[in-house]
Amino acid sequence: MNYNVNEKGYYGEFGGAYIPEMLYPNVEELRQQYLKVMASDEFQAEFQDLLKEYVGRPTPLYFAKRMSEKYNTKIYLKREDLCHTGAHKVNNTIGQILMAQRLGKKRIIAETGAGQHGVATATVCALMGLECIVYMGEIDIARQAPNVARMKMLGATVVPALSGSRTLKDATNEAIRDWINNPTDTHYIIGSVVGPHPYPDMVARFQSVISEEIKTQLQEKEGRENPDFVVACVGGGSNAAGAYYHYLDQPDVGIIAVEAAGKGIHTGESAATSALGKTGIIHGSKTLLMQTDDGQITEPYSISAGLDYPGVGPMHAHLFTSGRGEFISITDDDAMNAGLALCKLEGIIPAIESSHALAIFETRTFKPDDVVVVNLSGRGDKDLNNYIEYFNL
Amino acid sequence: MNRINDKLNTKSKLLSIYFTAGYPNLEDTVPVLESLQANGVDMVEIGLPFSDPLADGPTIQASGTQALKNGMTTTLLFEQLKDIRKTVSIPLIIMGYFNPVLQYGVENFCKKCQEIGIDGFILPDLPLAEYQEHYQEMFEKYGLVNVFLITPQTSDERIKQIDDASNGFIYMVSSASVTGSQSGFGNAQTDYFARIKNMNLNNPQIVGFGINNSETFDAATKYTNGAIIGSAFIKMLTTKGIDGISDFVKSIR
Ligand SMILES: Cc1ncc(COP(=O)(O)O)c(C=O)c1O
Numbered sequence: 192m193n194y195n196v197n198e199k200g201y202y203g204e205f206g207g208a209y210i211p212e213m214l215y216p217n218v219e220e221l222r223q224q225y226l227k228v229m230a231s232d233e234f235q236a237e238f239q240d241l242l243k244e245y246v247g248r249p250t251p252l253y254f255a256k257r258m259s260e261k262y263n264t265k266i267y268l269k270r271e272d273l274c275h276t277g278a279h280k281v282n283n284t285i286g287q288i289l290m291a292q293r294l295g296k297k298r299i300i301a302e303t304g305a306g307q308h309g310v311a312t313a314t315v316c317a318l319m320g321l322e323c324i325v326y327m328g329e330i331d332i333a334r335q336a337p338n339v340a341r342m343k344m345l346g347a348t349v350v351p352a353l354s355g356s357r358t359l360k361d362a363t364n365e366a367i368r369d370w371i372n373n374p375t376d377t378h379y380i381i382g383s384v385v386g387p388h389p390y391p392d393m394v395a396r397f398q399s400v401i402s403e404e405i406k407t408q409l410q411e412k413e414g415r416e417n418p419d420f421v422v423a424c425v426g427g428g429s430n431a432a433g434a435y436y437h438y439l440d441q442p443d444v445g446i447i448a449v450e451a452a453g454k455g456i457h458t459g460e461s462a463a464t465s466a467l468g469k470t471g472i473i474h475g476s477k478t479l480l481m482q483t484d485d486g487q488i489t490e491p492y493s494i495s496a497g498l499d500y501p502g503v504g505p506m507h508a509h510l511f512t513s514g515r516g517e518f519i520s521i522t523d524d525d526a527m528n529a530g531l532a533l534c535k536l537e538g539i540i541p542a543i544e545s546s547h548a549l550a551i552f553e554t555r556t557f558k559p560d561d562v563v564v565v566n567l568s569g570r571g572d573k574d575l576n577n578y579i580e581y582f583n584l
Numbered sequence: 585m586n587r588i589n590d591k592l593n594t595k596s597k598l599l600s601i602y603f604t605a606g607y608p609n610l611e612d613t614v615p616v617l618e619s620l621q622a623n624g625v626d627m628v629e630i631g632l633p634f635s636d637p638l639a640d641g642p643t644i645q646a647s648g649t650q651a652l653k654n655g656m657t658t659t660l661l662f663e664q665l666k667d668i669r670k671t672v673s674i675p676l677i678i679m680g681y682f683n684p685v686l687q688y689g690v691e692n693f694c695k696k697c698q699e700i701g702i703d704g705f706i707l708p709d710l711p712l713a714e715y716q717e718h719y720q721e722m723f724e725k726y727g728l729v730n731v732f733l734i735t736p737q738t739s740d741e742r743i744k745q746i747d748d749a750s751n752g753f754i755y756m757v758s759s760a761s762v763t764g765s766q767s768g769f770g771n772a773q774t775d776y777f778a779r780i781k782n783m784n785l786n787n788p789q790i791v792g793f794g795i796n797n798s799e800t801f802d803a804a805t806k807y808t809n810g811a812i813i814g815s816a817f818i819k820m821l822t823t824k825g826i827d828g829i830s831d832f833v834k835s836i837r
Contacts, residue, residue, distance in 0.1 A: 207711075207714065208711060209682060209709045209710065209711060209714070210709060210711060211638060211639040211708040211709055211733065212708070212711075212732065212733040212734060212735060212738060212757070213639065213733070213735050213737075213757060213760060213761075213762075215711070215737075215738070215742070216737045216738070216739070354642070354645055354649075355635065355636065355645075355649070360636065361636075364636055364637075364638055367638050368638065368639075368641070368762045371638075371639065371760065371761065371762050372760065372761050372762060372765065373760075374735075374737050374760040375737070375760075469687075470686075471683045471686060471687065472681075472682055472683045472686065472709065473636070473683070474636075474638075475638075475709070482683070482687065484687065485657045485658055485659070485684060485687060485688075486634075486658070486683045486684035486685070486686065486687030486688070487634065487635040487652060487684070488635045488636050488683070489635075
């Protein structure tokens with residue numbers, strides 16, 4: 192089976208471009224250009240140079256010795272938390288800003304939930320001297336104040352999304368409306384492997400540097416390119432797509448996707464899309480999403496703003512329904528405890544999103560000689576207030 | 585022959601109104617429809633509310649949010665409309681987003697619409713390619729006209745493809761925008777209207793987005809077969825309710 196995108200923009204039955212005609216010229220231009228642009232030597236040279244000199248890649252593949260001893264298996268952490276701006280998000284924004292320049296766009300828009308993608312977008316816009324407008328739900332603006340300040344310092348305009356539930360999905364709606372209203376000079380930098388084709392594929396390709404590096408690094412450390420398992424948290428699914436990318440068609444590599452169970456899958460306060468979602472259309476893509484019987488999109492919940500999205504990218508919907516991926520959901524409590532455990536065991540403060548991936552060692556066992564790579568998608572600086580409140584620090 | 589085609593064959597400068605089902609009050613759907621017909625409106629788009637209406641501006645979004653709060657659902661809308669053809673004979677189009685249709689089951693949705701006497705759909709996020717590959721045959725089997733949008737940015741080549749795939753009319757979005765976001769038409773719009781007119785398409789064209797008074801209605805229908813008013817009508821309903829419909833229609837045409 193093919194787990195990557197096909198020529199029509201689908202992963203199995205998921206994907207496509209369910210967009211109003213107003214967006215067609217922009218999305219179609221991108222579809223026709225993205226592979227050509229990305230394949231050019233000139234683009235690759237600039238992209239690779241920025242990843243190395245500006246983002247700080249390659250990020251280490253760190254053998255977590257004490258954690259491995261605790262869980263009696265071989266655990267490696269892919270340190271995306273060490274990227275400039277503190278998470279994997281910047282791999283994509285670097286790629287997309289270069290794409291926007293090649294397409295002659297002058298104005299950049301983005302959506303953000305926790306603010307990580309907004310910061311990563313504001314950062315690359317500052318780097319390139321482009322105008323940057325970030326849509327952010329009114330509620331998220333209130334709960335992620337430090338990231339709002341960061342975006343402003345970087346010169347971005349942060350526009351509150353006042354519609355619907357005033358969180359990430361509504362910020363995405365507002366960004367799409369902005370793109371409809373500004374059809375010629377604007378590029379929309381989507382922050383995950385979601386949205387209409389070609390976005391899921393384009394973002395996955397920009398993030399695929401993660402698994403490309405894992406292969407070489409694991410070869411050096413373990414004498415083989417393939418781990419037994421690669422584990423990542425899934426909000427929209429971009430860090431996961433990057434970590435899985437070069438392993439999708441390697442059956443000896445187990446793919447584990449960790450979703451946010453929130454307060455528990457059956458509490459009505461959850462973001463575990465694979466468990467709770469049905470096939471539908473969100474933000475231009477046919478995928479699994481949380482919705483009512485009547486097809487109204489419902490509001491997810493997770494303590495982690497980055498996982499608080501009612502859908503998943505079409506790649507992940509396909510990994511789930513095809514059985515290629517093993518999907519596990521982790522509650523707020525288990526994630527927070529796993530985050531604190533990593534601090535104590537390895538001296539690394541993880542983002543709460545990444546803590547969800549780390550928590551699987553409490554719920555699933557691995558063999559002593561299994562090599563398990565966990566994608567540590569981001570650092571915990573942005574989450575300090577949450578950690579402080581949760582643990583009464 | 586569908587009611588939409590009949591109407592377009594016999595009438596020019598059509599006035600079509602969009603309203604959100606179940607707004608302002610849950611039980612207003614049928615009274616609004618009856619009043620629109622009684623006041624001489626030629627065609628109606630019944631908005632099926634959706635939680636995430638990407639192509640709509642604040643006015644229509646807010647009406648959809650309110651309608652959902654009022655308890656509107658697809659099943660309830662069909663229930664409200666079951667006897668509509670006893671009192672209303674003008675063409676009726678359901679306008680909404682594709683996800684609620686998908687959840688109802690596309691074929692069931694079509695069947696139900698045929699039973700009720702719905703004449704067609706405007707589903708902005710159901711793209712041409714998907715329609716042709718998966719749904720055209722089904723829509724046609726149930727006698728439903730599918731209406732596509734074009735914008736000033738749509739290429740001539742694509743307009744021709746859309747014209748070939750259409751069997752009712754083409755919905756001309758007046759400018760690059762979501763619904764309800766502009767006032768008045770400038771040269772860019774009239775050039776665009778004239779350009780499309782000169783393409784001599786097979787399907788008639790109706791303009792929507794940004795029509796809010798008699799001037800914009802006249803400007804739009806000078807070049808096309810009709811115009812659709814949405815946000816301006818919703819705004820009127822919000823302040824004046826059903827009793828305001830008569831004056832509103834008179835102020836347009
Ligand atoms: C550190 C971190 N990890 C993961 C995510 C979730 O996004 P995705 O699933 O696209 O990787 C976010 C999103 O904000 C994030 O900041």
